[in-house]
Amino acid sequence: MKLSEILVAERVSSGTSVTSKKKALEELSALLAKGAEALAPGDVFNSLTGREKLGSTGLGHGVAIPHGRMAGVPSSVGAFMRLKHPVDYDAHDGNPVDLVFGLLVPQAATEAHLKHLAAIAEMFSDEEFCAKLRAAPDDRALYSLLAGYTAA
């Protein structure tokens, strides 16, 4: 999977400043809602927080991949935020999170959608790649890193 299929430059943000997990998810919902016409940020937020009730989507090493199913999403929508200050995210390794990738999949989530999620999780488990993301100077650099990623 190429990330450029689900991610566009306008849904990548490099300097988001938030103080809590909830605020981070709100910001992310606003970004994601840009991805499809019928989406309201509030509904996206509800979907994401619904998933978080099942357990934190923090992967460890400061990365989280909040995700949810949404009616009105024709195909997977991604968004990415780099937080200025890491926030506590209840991740299992206890580390605060500063890299957040959000993913919305259609209501009838199929195996293919879950595989997208797995591929994204694998991408963010590459610590060298995460170091590059943390060092990228601006939105554009972040986007080209994400869109140009090929598995090692």
Add this chain to the structure above:
Amino acid sequence: MEIANHLILVAGLLFILSILASVLSPRLGVPVLLVFLIIGMLAGEDGPGGLDFHDFSLANLAGTAALAVVLFDGGMRTRMATFRVGLRPAVSLATVGVFVTASIVGAFAAWVLDLPLLEGLLLGAIVGSTDAAAVFSLLHSNAVHLNERVTSALEIESGTNDPMAVFLTLGLLEYLSAPADYVWYEAIVFLVQQMGLGVLIGIYGGRALVWSLNRLNLSDSLYPLMALFSGLLIFGLTASLHGSGFLAVYLAGIVLGNRRVRAFGGIRRFHDGVAWTSQIGMFVILGLLVTPSKLLPLAIPGLLISLVLILVARPLAVALALAPFRFPLREQGYIAWVGLRGSVPIVLATFPWLAGIDNAGLIFNVAFFIVLVSLVVQGWSVGPMARLLGLQMPATTALVHRSDFDLPGTRGYEIVSYLIGENSPLIGLKSKALPIDDTSRIVCIARRGKVISYREWGTLRAGDYIAMLAKEDELPKLDEVFRADHVAPKLEAAATRFFGEFNIDIKAPAMALSDAYGLDLPESARDRTVVEFFRSVIPRPVVGDRLRLGDMELVVKKMDNDRIIEIGLRLPH
């Protein structure tokens, strides 16, 4: 005098050769016990060594004593917690399993070798039990990591099934030597006596040993000796009263290993060494005892019997013995495959010789041949088979460089020392910033071979050794903190692939899964938490157990005794 000198020379030489050869064994992938056996055979009459050794009673004595020591040591390493999942299946394997294996192999051997049925069954009984030494050394090597259900079943089985094989062998021998006087219920009395005395003397003897170790004031070096000879005493006492000494000494080892005992670190290390000595000695002597040229004519029937044992008798016995416990099929298959035979059959095969049975020579040689085939075929393939059946678990603690020292005058405390690895995440941290409970427990830090004073500690550097005072039950946590991290990313990736990407909150309602992923959960999931739902499908879970839900899997990540404390969600790849 000349003879004594020569004997010491030969013994020293054989031990040194065996110790050196053990370096080769992991590279060749052969079980190290097989290497010892082959060294014995090479030293024997048909090999370059040319030693003519035919003393069956000496071999019997050496083998029995060595086996007692190996079982004692194995018992000490068996965590009582593994009994939770392993005890009942293992006991079933050790009784029903051995009986079924012995009957099938025995009947087939009688037919192939053209022996009277009872002598065939005698052979079956001799090769009926799996070998503790072989199974322990396999399970504690780094080649295979299996889940607790399989490990504990195999381990406890191999520790407890020798009494059954001994019972069947001795019972048949008694009948064969005097068929006219034999009354059938004597056999039952004999069995009850063997098992009953074994259990009683083993457990109470073990407790008495713990009690005396904790109360006696001995010189430090004498605690391990006290333990070793108490183990032998327990074996001897039980066996003299016609109980099962093997069972008793194994149980005593378990009691000793699972209680707080003074100087236990030293006792464990000492027994590690003694168990190695016993294994080398036993296998070399048994290798010496056999005449390899006499094995050749038996190759075809021997091979046939081995195949029946490995491919028919053992799988059937495992299936029957495990039927009440609902083991997953792949795990049953693996347990069937790891029916390693070892020293026990060879030691048992000396009994018919000592009893003067006509076909004793044939029975000994065939039993020896079967052990060889089992060690080669099964010993060689335990790792690949675990991978083939998808039972290999990711390694977790293999990379810790830890050494421990006892703390005199205390129980349950140790001083442990860790090496800070090249890429350890702890490098650059001050001692106060280390993620451990109580920094005052740091005893010293050694840098470039020197212990440095507290004021010069500064920040940790690669190559530092850090020594700490720790409670025994804190060790797993410390191991995690001080994991040598230069290969960790790879390990972590393997763990993620196995246990899943996300952690699931164990208190989350199961229906939240179907909300988040559109899964069709059965009615039984309603009003249950994720863990409760998991347990309603898999009632006795162990770490690594998985429950398939649509395209995803729930995987048990961590358990605290009987409780699931971490559960992972594995996405399809």
